[in-house]
Amino acid sequence: MNPWELIKRRLQSTLSAESFQNWIYPTALIRIEGDALQVAVPDEPTRSWLENELQPDIRAALKAVSPGLARVVYEIRAIRSLAPGPKLVEAPEVEFAAHQLIDHFTFDNFVVGACNQFAHAAARAVATSPARSYNPLFLYGGVGLGKTHLMHAIGQALKTSFVGLRIMYTSSERFLNEMVSCVRTNRMSLFQQRYRSADVLLVDDIEVLGNKERTQEEFFHTFNELHNLKRQIVISSDSPPKEIPGLLDRLRSRFEWGLIADMQPPDLETKMAILDRKAEAQGAHLPEDVRSFLAIKIKGNVRELEGGLTKLLAYSSLTGVPLTLPLAQQLLRNIVHQQDRRVSIDFIQKAVAEYFNIKQPQLKEKSNARDVVYPRQVAMYLVKELTTASLPEIGRAFGGKHHTTVLHSILKIAELRRTDVELNRLLNNLIDSFQ
Numbered sequence: 001m002n003p004w005e006l007i008k009r010r011l012q013s014t015l016s017a018e019s020f021q022n023w024i025y026p027t028a029l030i031r032i033e034g035d036a037l038q039v040a041v042p043d044e045p046t047r048s049w050l051e052n053e054l055q056p057d058i059r060a061a062l063k064a065v066s067p068g069l070a071r072v073v074y075e076i077r078a079i080r081s082l083a084p085g086p087k088l089v090e091a092p093e094v095e096f097a098a099h100q101l102i103d104h105f106t107f108d109n110f111v112v113g114a115c116n117q118f119a120h121a122a123a124r125a126v127a128t129s130p131a132r133s134y135n136p137l138f139l140y141g142g143v144g145l146g147k148t149h150l151m152h153a154i155g156q157a158l159k160t161s162f163v164g165l166r167i168m169y170t171s172s173e174r175f176l177n178e179m180v181s182c183v184r185t186n187r188m189s190l191f192q193q194r195y196r197s198a199d200v201l202l203v204d205d206i207e208v209l210g211n212k213e214r215t216q217e218e219f220f221h222t223f224n225e226l227h228n229l230k231r232q233i234v235i236s237s238d239s240p241p242k243e244i245p246g247l248l249d250r251l252r253s254r255f256e257w258g259l260i261a262d263m264q265p266p267d268l269e270t271k272m273a274i275l276d277r278k279a280e281a282q283g284a285h286l287p288e289d290v291r292s293f294l295a296i297k298i299k300g301n302v303r304e305l306e307g308g309l310t311k312l313l314a315y316s317s318l319t320g321v322p323l324t325l326p327l328a329q330q331l332l333r334n335i336v337h338q339q340d341r342r343v344s345i346d347f348i349q350k351a352v353a354e355y356f357n358i359k360q361p362q363l364k365e366k367s368n369a370r371d372v373v374y375p376r377q378v379a380m381y382l383v384k385e386l387t388t389a390s391l392p393e394i395g396r397a398f399g400g401k402h403h404t405t406v407l408h409s410i411l412k413i414a415e416l417r418r419t420d421v422e423l424n425r426l427l428n429n430l431i432d433s434f435q
Contacts, residue, residue: 007062035068040075107123111277135230136223178191242256299385377409
Protein backbone atom coordinates (compact mmCIF):
# COMPACT_ATOMS: atom_id res chain seq x y z
CA MET A 1 0.00 0.00 0.00
CA ASN A 2 1.45 3.39 -0.98
CA PRO A 3 2.09 6.09 1.63
CA TRP A 4 -0.90 8.22 0.63
CA GLU A 5 -3.30 5.30 1.06
CA LEU A 6 -1.83 4.70 4.52
CA ILE A 7 -2.35 8.38 5.31
CA LYS A 8 -5.94 8.19 4.06
CA ARG A 9 -6.59 5.18 6.27
CA ARG A 10 -5.18 7.03 9.26
CA LEU A 11 -7.23 10.15 8.53
CA GLN A 12 -10.40 8.09 8.21
CA SER A 13 -10.08 7.19 11.88
CA THR A 14 -9.43 10.76 13.05
CA LEU A 15 -11.67 12.95 10.88
CA SER A 16 -15.45 13.10 10.86
CA ALA A 17 -17.14 10.88 8.27
CA GLU A 18 -18.33 13.94 6.35
CA SER A 19 -14.90 15.53 6.23
CA PHE A 20 -13.22 12.31 5.10
CA GLN A 21 -15.80 11.53 2.42
CA ASN A 22 -15.87 15.04 1.02
CA TRP A 23 -12.17 15.87 1.01
CA ILE A 24 -9.87 12.88 1.54
CA TYR A 25 -11.62 10.02 -0.25
CA PRO A 26 -11.60 11.53 -3.78
CA THR A 27 -7.78 11.85 -3.88
CA ALA A 28 -5.01 9.56 -5.12
CA LEU A 29 -1.22 9.38 -5.20
CA ILE A 30 0.44 10.45 -8.46
CA ARG A 31 4.06 9.84 -7.49
CA ILE A 32 6.73 10.40 -4.85
CA GLU A 33 9.29 13.02 -5.81
CA GLY A 34 12.13 13.68 -3.39
CA ASP A 35 10.64 14.39 0.04
CA ALA A 36 7.18 15.18 -1.37
CA LEU A 37 4.04 13.22 -2.11
CA GLN A 38 2.30 14.46 -5.25
CA VAL A 39 -1.42 13.86 -4.84
CA ALA A 40 -4.22 14.23 -7.37
CA VAL A 41 -7.34 16.14 -6.30
CA PRO A 42 -10.54 16.59 -8.33
CA ASP A 43 -10.97 20.37 -8.11
CA GLU A 44 -9.77 23.68 -6.69
CA PRO A 45 -12.09 23.67 -3.64
CA THR A 46 -10.62 20.32 -2.57
CA ARG A 47 -7.05 21.53 -2.99
CA SER A 48 -7.79 24.72 -1.06
CA TRP A 49 -9.49 22.84 1.76
CA LEU A 50 -6.65 20.33 2.11
CA GLU A 51 -4.01 23.05 2.10
CA ASN A 52 -5.78 25.28 4.61
CA GLU A 53 -8.24 23.41 6.80
CA LEU A 54 -6.82 19.89 6.97
CA GLN A 55 -3.12 20.66 6.72
CA PRO A 56 -2.35 20.00 10.44
CA ASP A 57 -4.13 16.62 10.31
CA ILE A 58 -2.41 15.60 7.07
CA ARG A 59 0.99 16.72 8.33
CA ALA A 60 0.60 14.65 11.51
CA ALA A 61 -0.48 11.58 9.54
CA LEU A 62 2.42 12.02 7.10
CA LYS A 63 4.91 12.20 9.95
CA ALA A 64 3.49 9.04 11.52
CA VAL A 65 3.36 7.03 8.29
CA SER A 66 6.47 8.22 6.44
CA PRO A 67 8.94 10.22 8.56
CA GLY A 68 11.22 10.57 5.52
CA LEU A 69 8.60 12.57 3.63
CA ALA A 70 8.18 16.24 4.47
CA ARG A 71 5.28 17.60 2.43
CA VAL A 72 2.29 16.95 0.20
CA VAL A 73 1.79 18.73 -3.13
CA TYR A 74 -1.66 18.73 -4.73
CA GLU A 75 -2.42 18.69 -8.44
CA ILE A 76 -5.87 19.02 -10.02
CA ARG A 77 -6.54 16.16 -12.41
CA ALA A 78 -9.19 13.57 -13.23
CA ILE A 79 -9.01 10.50 -11.00
CA ARG A 80 -10.25 7.35 -12.72
CA SER A 81 -8.64 4.74 -10.52
CA LEU A 82 -10.98 5.18 -7.60
CA ALA A 83 -13.92 2.86 -7.12
CA PRO A 84 -17.25 4.59 -6.50
CA GLY A 85 -17.12 5.86 -2.96
CA PRO A 86 -19.66 6.86 -0.39
CA LYS A 87 -22.11 9.49 -1.50
CA LEU A 88 -21.03 12.96 -0.49
CA VAL A 89 -22.89 14.25 2.51
CA GLU A 90 -25.21 17.05 1.55
CA ALA A 91 -25.65 19.97 3.87
CA PRO A 92 -29.01 19.61 5.57
CA GLU A 93 -31.54 22.34 5.16
CA VAL A 94 -31.24 24.63 8.14
CA GLU A 95 -34.43 25.94 9.68
CA PHE A 96 -34.65 28.88 12.02
CA ALA A 97 -37.50 27.27 13.91
CA ALA A 98 -37.55 26.99 17.69
CA HIS A 99 -37.26 23.19 17.55
CA GLN A 100 -33.50 23.70 17.33
CA LEU A 101 -33.65 24.68 20.99
CA ILE A 102 -33.85 22.07 23.75
CA ASP A 103 -37.14 22.64 25.53
CA HIS A 104 -36.05 21.58 29.02
CA PHE A 105 -33.01 23.90 29.07
CA THR A 106 -34.60 27.01 30.58
CA PHE A 107 -33.70 29.65 33.14
CA ASP A 108 -36.34 28.24 35.48
CA ASN A 109 -34.54 24.93 35.95
CA PHE A 110 -30.99 26.30 35.91
CA VAL A 111 -29.52 26.10 39.43
CA VAL A 112 -27.63 29.29 40.28
CA GLY A 113 -24.66 29.29 42.64
CA ALA A 114 -21.48 31.23 43.27
CA CYS A 115 -19.84 29.16 40.52
CA ASN A 116 -22.13 30.43 37.74
CA GLN A 117 -23.91 33.48 39.15
CA PHE A 118 -22.15 36.01 36.90
CA ALA A 119 -22.69 33.98 33.72
CA HIS A 120 -26.35 33.45 34.62
CA ALA A 121 -26.90 37.17 35.23
CA ALA A 122 -25.26 38.03 31.91
CA ALA A 123 -27.38 35.47 30.08
CA ARG A 124 -30.53 36.90 31.68
CA ALA A 125 -29.54 40.40 30.61
CA VAL A 126 -29.04 39.26 27.01
CA ALA A 127 -32.39 37.49 27.03
CA THR A 128 -34.08 40.67 28.27
CA SER A 129 -32.36 43.15 25.94
CA PRO A 130 -30.63 41.39 23.04
CA ALA A 131 -27.76 43.22 21.30
CA ARG A 132 -27.97 46.14 23.74
CA SER A 133 -25.13 45.66 26.22
CA TYR A 134 -23.29 42.37 25.93
CA ASN A 135 -22.65 41.60 22.28
CA PRO A 136 -21.12 39.17 21.92
CA LEU A 137 -21.65 37.28 25.14
CA PHE A 138 -18.83 34.75 25.51
CA LEU A 139 -19.37 31.92 28.01
CA TYR A 140 -16.51 29.61 28.90
CA GLY A 141 -15.87 26.76 31.31
CA GLY A 142 -15.19 23.04 31.51
CA VAL A 143 -17.36 20.26 30.15
CA GLY A 144 -20.72 19.75 31.84
CA LEU A 145 -20.89 23.04 33.73
CA GLY A 146 -24.03 24.42 32.06
CA LYS A 147 -22.83 26.52 29.11
CA THR A 148 -25.14 24.79 26.64
CA HIS A 149 -28.01 24.98 29.14
CA LEU A 150 -27.62 28.76 29.42
CA MET A 151 -27.39 29.21 25.65
CA HIS A 152 -30.63 27.32 25.10
CA ALA A 153 -32.23 29.18 28.01
CA ILE A 154 -31.40 32.47 26.28
CA GLY A 155 -33.01 31.20 23.10
CA GLN A 156 -36.12 29.94 24.90
CA ALA A 157 -36.59 33.25 26.73
CA LEU A 158 -36.15 35.29 23.54
CA LYS A 159 -38.56 33.03 21.67
CA THR A 160 -41.20 33.76 24.31
CA SER A 161 -40.56 37.50 24.68
CA PHE A 162 -39.89 38.43 21.06
CA VAL A 163 -42.33 36.62 18.79
CA GLY A 164 -41.01 36.14 15.26
CA LEU A 165 -37.35 36.57 16.19
CA ARG A 166 -35.14 34.30 14.07
CA ILE A 167 -33.11 32.37 16.63
CA MET A 168 -30.42 30.00 15.46
CA TYR A 169 -28.49 27.61 17.69
CA THR A 170 -25.64 25.61 16.19
CA SER A 171 -22.58 23.72 17.33
CA SER A 172 -19.27 24.70 15.76
CA GLU A 173 -18.98 21.15 14.44
CA ARG A 174 -22.25 21.60 12.59
CA PHE A 175 -21.15 24.98 11.25
CA LEU A 176 -17.95 23.37 9.95
CA ASN A 177 -19.68 20.36 8.37
CA GLU A 178 -22.32 22.45 6.64
CA MET A 179 -19.66 24.74 5.25
CA VAL A 180 -17.75 21.70 3.94
CA SER A 181 -20.81 20.46 2.09
CA CYS A 182 -21.70 23.87 0.71
CA VAL A 183 -18.18 24.46 -0.58
CA ARG A 184 -18.26 21.07 -2.31
CA THR A 185 -21.63 21.73 -3.91
CA ASN A 186 -21.06 25.42 -4.75
CA ARG A 187 -23.79 26.57 -2.37
CA MET A 188 -21.83 29.01 -0.23
CA SER A 189 -24.28 31.81 -0.96
CA LEU A 190 -27.04 29.69 0.58
CA PHE A 191 -24.84 28.88 3.57
CA GLN A 192 -24.07 32.56 4.14
CA GLN A 193 -27.72 33.51 3.78
CA ARG A 194 -28.73 30.97 6.41
CA TYR A 195 -26.35 32.17 9.07
CA ARG A 196 -26.34 35.87 8.30
CA SER A 197 -30.11 36.23 8.34
CA ALA A 198 -30.39 35.21 12.00
CA ASP A 199 -31.53 37.76 14.57
CA VAL A 200 -29.81 35.78 17.32
CA LEU A 201 -26.91 33.40 16.69
CA LEU A 202 -25.94 30.95 19.43
CA VAL A 203 -22.71 29.06 18.68
CA ASP A 204 -21.51 26.26 20.96
CA ASP A 205 -17.93 24.97 21.37
CA ILE A 206 -16.15 27.57 19.25
CA GLU A 207 -12.79 25.95 20.12
CA VAL A 208 -13.62 23.31 17.47
CA LEU A 209 -12.73 25.90 14.82
CA GLY A 210 -9.17 26.25 16.14
CA ASN A 211 -6.60 25.83 13.31
CA LYS A 212 -9.44 25.72 10.74
CA GLU A 213 -8.43 28.97 9.04
CA ARG A 214 -10.89 28.97 6.17
CA THR A 215 -13.82 28.18 8.45
CA GLN A 216 -12.68 30.88 10.86
CA GLU A 217 -12.55 33.35 7.97
CA GLU A 218 -16.15 32.53 7.11
CA PHE A 219 -17.23 32.83 10.73
CA PHE A 220 -15.35 36.13 11.00
CA HIS A 221 -17.37 37.61 8.14
CA THR A 222 -20.61 36.16 9.55
CA PHE A 223 -19.79 37.69 12.93
CA ASN A 224 -19.08 41.10 11.40
CA GLU A 225 -22.27 41.05 9.34
CA LEU A 226 -24.47 40.21 12.31
CA HIS A 227 -22.71 42.57 14.70
CA ASN A 228 -23.01 45.47 12.25
CA LEU A 229 -26.73 44.74 11.95
CA LYS A 230 -27.11 44.85 15.77
CA ARG A 231 -27.92 41.14 15.98
CA GLN A 232 -27.15 39.27 19.21
CA ILE A 233 -24.29 36.74 19.20
CA VAL A 234 -23.63 34.26 22.02
CA ILE A 235 -20.59 32.00 21.93
CA SER A 236 -19.38 29.23 24.22
CA SER A 237 -15.99 27.58 24.63
CA ASP A 238 -14.00 25.47 27.06
CA SER A 239 -11.44 28.31 27.36
CA PRO A 240 -11.38 32.12 27.24
CA PRO A 241 -10.62 33.58 23.79
CA LYS A 242 -6.96 34.26 24.53
CA GLU A 243 -6.37 30.59 25.40
CA ILE A 244 -8.06 28.92 22.40
CA PRO A 245 -5.33 27.25 20.32
CA GLY A 246 -5.19 28.20 16.65
CA LEU A 247 -7.72 31.03 16.91
CA LEU A 248 -7.17 33.93 14.51
CA ASP A 249 -6.19 37.15 16.28
CA ARG A 250 -8.95 39.14 14.63
CA LEU A 251 -11.58 36.64 15.79
CA ARG A 252 -10.11 36.71 19.28
CA SER A 253 -10.37 40.49 19.37
CA ARG A 254 -14.00 40.32 18.17
CA PHE A 255 -14.89 37.88 20.94
CA GLU A 256 -13.37 40.27 23.47
CA TRP A 257 -15.55 43.16 22.30
CA GLY A 258 -18.42 42.08 24.51
CA LEU A 259 -18.66 40.36 27.87
CA ILE A 260 -16.65 37.26 28.82
CA ALA A 261 -18.16 35.21 31.66
CA ASP A 262 -16.65 32.08 33.14
CA MET A 263 -18.41 29.10 34.71
CA GLN A 264 -16.65 27.18 37.47
CA PRO A 265 -17.29 23.70 38.90
CA PRO A 266 -20.17 23.81 41.40
CA ASP A 267 -19.44 24.26 45.08
CA LEU A 268 -20.97 21.98 47.71
CA GLU A 269 -24.05 24.13 48.28
CA THR A 270 -24.79 24.38 44.56
CA LYS A 271 -24.33 20.64 44.06
CA MET A 272 -26.86 19.94 46.81
CA ALA A 273 -29.33 22.35 45.21
CA ILE A 274 -28.84 20.63 41.84
CA LEU A 275 -29.51 17.23 43.40
CA ASP A 276 -32.63 18.52 45.16
CA ARG A 277 -33.94 20.04 41.93
CA LYS A 278 -33.34 16.90 39.87
CA ALA A 279 -34.81 14.57 42.49
CA GLU A 280 -37.87 16.79 42.81
CA ALA A 281 -38.31 16.83 39.03
CA GLN A 282 -38.40 13.04 39.05
CA GLY A 283 -40.76 12.89 42.02
CA ALA A 284 -38.17 11.06 44.11
CA HIS A 285 -37.20 11.38 47.76
CA LEU A 286 -33.47 11.87 48.28
CA PRO A 287 -32.29 11.05 51.83
CA GLU A 288 -30.06 13.69 53.39
CA ASP A 289 -27.08 11.38 53.88
CA VAL A 290 -27.28 10.17 50.27
CA ARG A 291 -27.48 13.74 49.03
CA SER A 292 -24.41 14.69 51.07
CA PHE A 293 -22.54 11.62 49.84
CA LEU A 294 -23.22 12.51 46.20
CA ALA A 295 -22.42 16.20 46.58
CA ILE A 296 -19.17 15.64 48.43
CA LYS A 297 -17.86 12.53 46.72
CA ILE A 298 -18.58 13.33 43.07
CA LYS A 299 -16.03 16.03 42.42
CA GLY A 300 -16.52 16.33 38.67
CA ASN A 301 -18.97 18.43 36.69
CA VAL A 302 -22.74 18.78 36.88
CA ARG A 303 -23.23 16.10 34.23
CA GLU A 304 -21.37 13.54 36.34
CA LEU A 305 -23.27 14.59 39.44
CA GLU A 306 -26.64 14.19 37.72
CA GLY A 307 -25.47 10.92 36.19
CA GLY A 308 -24.69 9.52 39.62
CA LEU A 309 -28.12 10.51 40.93
CA THR A 310 -29.86 9.09 37.86
CA LYS A 311 -28.14 5.75 38.38
CA LEU A 312 -29.25 5.59 42.01
CA LEU A 313 -32.85 6.60 41.30
CA ALA A 314 -33.13 4.18 38.38
CA TYR A 315 -31.80 1.27 40.43
CA SER A 316 -34.12 2.03 43.34
CA SER A 317 -37.13 2.41 41.03
CA LEU A 318 -36.48 -0.74 39.01
CA THR A 319 -35.63 -3.01 41.94
CA GLY A 320 -37.89 -1.55 44.61
CA VAL A 321 -34.91 -1.30 46.97
CA PRO A 322 -35.04 1.82 49.19
CA LEU A 323 -32.35 4.41 48.49
CA THR A 324 -29.88 4.34 51.38
CA LEU A 325 -26.31 5.48 51.99
CA PRO A 326 -24.85 1.92 51.87
CA LEU A 327 -26.63 1.33 48.56
CA ALA A 328 -25.25 4.60 47.15
CA GLN A 329 -21.75 3.72 48.30
CA GLN A 330 -22.02 0.30 46.66
CA LEU A 331 -23.49 1.45 43.34
CA LEU A 332 -21.11 4.38 42.92
CA ARG A 333 -17.99 2.74 44.32
CA ASN A 334 -16.17 2.87 40.98
CA ILE A 335 -16.86 6.57 40.48
CA VAL A 336 -15.84 7.42 44.02
CA HIS A 337 -12.78 5.18 43.84
CA GLN A 338 -11.54 6.94 40.71
CA GLN A 339 -11.89 10.34 42.36
CA ASP A 340 -10.47 9.34 45.75
CA ARG A 341 -6.98 10.69 46.36
CA ARG A 342 -6.27 7.97 48.96
CA VAL A 343 -5.22 10.28 51.78
CA SER A 344 -5.78 8.80 55.24
CA ILE A 345 -7.79 10.52 57.96
CA ASP A 346 -4.85 10.26 60.33
CA PHE A 347 -2.55 11.96 57.82
CA ILE A 348 -4.99 14.85 57.37
CA GLN A 349 -5.43 15.27 61.12
CA LYS A 350 -1.66 15.42 61.65
CA ALA A 351 -1.20 17.98 58.86
CA VAL A 352 -4.00 20.23 60.12
CA ALA A 353 -2.86 20.00 63.74
CA GLU A 354 0.69 20.91 62.73
CA TYR A 355 -0.51 23.88 60.68
CA PHE A 356 -2.62 25.30 63.54
CA ASN A 357 0.05 24.48 66.13
CA ILE A 358 -2.14 22.21 68.22
CA LYS A 359 -1.83 18.54 69.14
CA GLN A 360 -3.61 15.93 67.03
CA PRO A 361 -5.60 14.46 69.99
CA GLN A 362 -7.18 17.89 70.55
CA LEU A 363 -9.08 17.46 67.27
CA LYS A 364 -10.88 14.49 68.84
CA GLU A 365 -11.78 16.20 72.10
CA LYS A 366 -15.18 17.73 72.95
CA SER A 367 -13.68 21.20 73.41
CA ASN A 368 -15.67 24.09 71.94
CA ALA A 369 -12.75 26.51 72.12
CA ARG A 370 -12.30 28.53 68.94
CA ASP A 371 -8.68 27.47 68.53
CA VAL A 372 -9.82 23.82 68.40
CA VAL A 373 -13.25 24.01 66.75
CA TYR A 374 -12.03 25.79 63.61
CA PRO A 375 -9.10 23.42 62.92
CA ARG A 376 -11.46 20.49 63.54
CA GLN A 377 -13.92 21.85 60.98
CA VAL A 378 -11.12 22.31 58.46
CA ALA A 379 -9.88 18.77 59.05
CA MET A 380 -13.39 17.29 58.68
CA TYR A 381 -13.89 19.20 55.44
CA LEU A 382 -10.62 17.92 54.01
CA VAL A 383 -11.38 14.34 55.05
CA LYS A 384 -14.69 14.49 53.22
CA GLU A 385 -13.09 16.06 50.16
CA LEU A 386 -10.11 13.74 49.94
CA THR A 387 -11.22 10.34 51.24
CA THR A 388 -14.11 7.91 50.83
CA ALA A 389 -15.09 8.10 54.51
CA SER A 390 -18.81 8.50 55.25
CA LEU A 391 -20.14 11.11 57.66
CA PRO A 392 -20.51 8.57 60.53
CA GLU A 393 -16.97 7.29 59.87
CA ILE A 394 -15.61 10.82 60.04
CA GLY A 395 -17.52 11.42 63.25
CA ARG A 396 -15.96 8.35 64.87
CA ALA A 397 -12.48 9.43 63.76
CA PHE A 398 -12.99 12.78 65.52
CA GLY A 399 -13.91 11.45 68.93
CA GLY A 400 -17.41 10.13 68.29
CA LYS A 401 -19.01 13.24 66.82
CA HIS A 402 -22.55 12.81 65.46
CA HIS A 403 -22.82 12.78 61.66
CA THR A 404 -24.99 15.93 61.74
CA THR A 405 -22.17 17.74 63.53
CA VAL A 406 -19.77 16.55 60.85
CA LEU A 407 -22.08 17.76 58.09
CA HIS A 408 -22.47 21.15 59.81
CA SER A 409 -18.68 21.53 59.94
CA ILE A 410 -18.27 20.62 56.27
CA LEU A 411 -20.98 23.04 55.16
CA LYS A 412 -19.53 25.77 57.37
CA ILE A 413 -16.12 25.54 55.69
CA ALA A 414 -17.71 25.26 52.25
CA GLU A 415 -19.62 28.49 52.95
CA LEU A 416 -16.51 30.30 54.20
CA ARG A 417 -14.59 29.27 51.08
CA ARG A 418 -16.84 31.52 49.03
CA THR A 419 -15.38 34.70 50.56
CA ASP A 420 -12.38 33.81 52.75
CA VAL A 421 -9.23 34.19 50.67
CA GLU A 422 -6.94 33.06 53.48
CA LEU A 423 -8.96 29.90 54.07
CA ASN A 424 -8.82 29.02 50.39
CA ARG A 425 -5.07 29.55 50.38
CA LEU A 426 -4.73 27.33 53.45
CA LEU A 427 -6.86 24.54 52.00
CA ASN A 428 -5.14 24.65 48.63
CA ASN A 429 -1.72 24.49 50.25
CA LEU A 430 -2.74 21.53 52.39
CA ILE A 431 -4.32 19.70 49.45
CA ASP A 432 -1.24 20.31 47.31
CA SER A 433 0.96 18.88 50.05
CA PHE A 434 -1.07 15.65 50.00
CA GLN A 435 -0.43 14.94 46.31
